[in-house]
Amino acid sequence: DAGVIQSPRHEVTEMGQEVTLRCKPISGHDYLFWYRQTMMRGLELLIYFNNNVPIDDSGMPEDRFSAKMPNASFSTLKIQPSEPRDSAVYFCASKGGTGGYGTEAFFGQGTRLTVV
Amino acid sequence: AQSVSQHNHHVILSEAASLELGCNYSYGGTVNLFWYVQYPGQHLQLLLKYFSGDPLVKGIKGFEAEFIKSKFSFNLRKPSVQWSDTAEYFCAVNLDNYGQNFVFGPGTRLSVLP
Numbered sequence: 001d002a003g004v005i006q007s008p009r010h011e012v013t014e015m016g017q018e019v020t021l022r023c024k025p026i027s028g029h030d031y032l033f034w035y036r037q038t039m040m041r042g043l044e045l046l047i048y049f050n051n052n053v054p055i056d057d058s059g060m061p062e063d064r065f066s067a068k069m070p071n072a073s074f075s076t077l078k079i080q081p082s083e084p085r086d087s088a089v090y091f092c093a094s095k096g097g098t099g100g101y102g103t104e105a106f107f108g109q110g111t112r113l114t115v116v
Numbered sequence: 117a118q119s120v121s122q123h124n125h126h127v128i129l130s131e132a133a134s135l136e137l138g139c140n141y142s143y144g145g146t147v148n149l150f151w152y153v154q155y156p157g158q159h160l161q162l163l164l165k166y167f168s169g170d171p172l173v174k175g176i177k178g179f180e181a182e183f184i185k186s187k188f189s190f191n192l193r194k195p196s197v198q199w200s201d202t203a204e205y206f207c208a209v210n211l212d213n214y215g216q217n218f219v220f221g222p223g224t225r226l227s228v229l230p
Contacts, residue, residue, distance in 0.1 A: 033218070043206065043220040056217060091159065093218075104150055105218055107160040 004108035006092050012114045018080040021111045023092030024073055030096040033105060034067055034077050037089045049075065050096075082115045089113070118143045120209050120221035128227045129197055137192040137224050139207030148210040149190040150218070151181055155203045163205075166190065177201070199230045 005024040013019050025032045033048040047057040052069045060067070064083070069075040079086055089112050093105040123138030141147065148167050152160040164175025171183040181192045190207060207221040 035220075042222045045217055045219075048217065093160075104162045104165050106162075107152075109159045 004092055004094050004106055006090075006108035006111050008111060009109060010112045010114075012116065013082055015083055015115055016081040017115075018078065019082045019086075019113060019115075021077040021090050021092075021113070023075045023077070023108060025075070025092070025094030026106055027073065028096075029094035029106075030072075031094060031105075032069060032075050033093040033095075034075070035091040035093065037091060037110070038087075043091075046077070079113075082113075084115045087114050118209070118211055118219055120207055120219050122205075122207055122221040122224045124224045125222070126225045126227070128229065130229050131199055132196050133228075135192070135194040135197045135201075135226070137205055137207075137226070139190045139192065139221060140188050141190070141207075141209045141219075142188065143209065143211055145211065149181075149183060150208040150210070151175065151179070151190075151192050152206045152208060152220075153203050154206065154223075160206065163192070197226070197228050199228050202226060202228045 004026055007022045011019060030051050031048060034046040036044045036046055044059055046059045047067045048055055049069045052072060065079055067077045089110045091110045092108045095103050095105040120141045129135060150165045151163040153163050154160045163179050164173050164181055166173045166183045174180045179192060179194050181190055183190050204223045204225050206223045208218045210218050
């Protein structure tokens with residue numbers, strides 16, 4: 001398996017534009033997580049899905065952020081409109097297969113977003 | 117709120133020195149514990165994990181960690197660091213009764229001088 005795949009790796013956009021980040025989890029994993037990493041706040045969980053259903057989106061900072069998982073092999077995180085303070089590295093991670101707690105999360109390479 | 121703390125923000129060591137990075141969590145229930153490493157410009161990778169059993173866990177690249185339940189701690193150790201261990205290290209907790217969320221600590225940056 002190629003691991004968790006994220007695209008794009010880098011995104012530079014202007015303030016006010018819509019940004020869509022993409023993630024393909026590891027096949028067979030039933031949990032998918034979106035994290036944001038910044039120097040100031042470290043790693044923050046934004047949202048996670050189980051079997052394509054959003055379970056906890058309490059970390060989504062504002063209504064400008066939305067996430068979807070239309071099927072088991074694809075998820076998107078959208079920011080509309082984007083702002084400079086959204087600049088960060090966004091990681092997608094997946095885990096599971098057993099549904100139990102005793103498994104680790106596997107992380108993608110991340111998308112470095114810069115909003116100018 | 118549940119939290120994970122890491123004792124040091126930045127640790128600087130010379131090659132061959134011994135390493136211990138502290139991690140504490142605030143949760144009284146059953147936990148699963150992890151250490152992840154993030155090399156410069158890369159994604160997080162699992163170093164080791166504890167679910168149950170022997171509280172001394174061995175991971176990759178010569179790392180080990182000890183779970184001390186009474187101290188709510190899961191410290192990471194390595195007897196002799198190398199320059200290639202320069203990275204950021206994150207402690208994470210998966211709380212059994214808190215869903216599948218992973219709570220990460222703020223990270224400790226390790227710089228190993230050649």
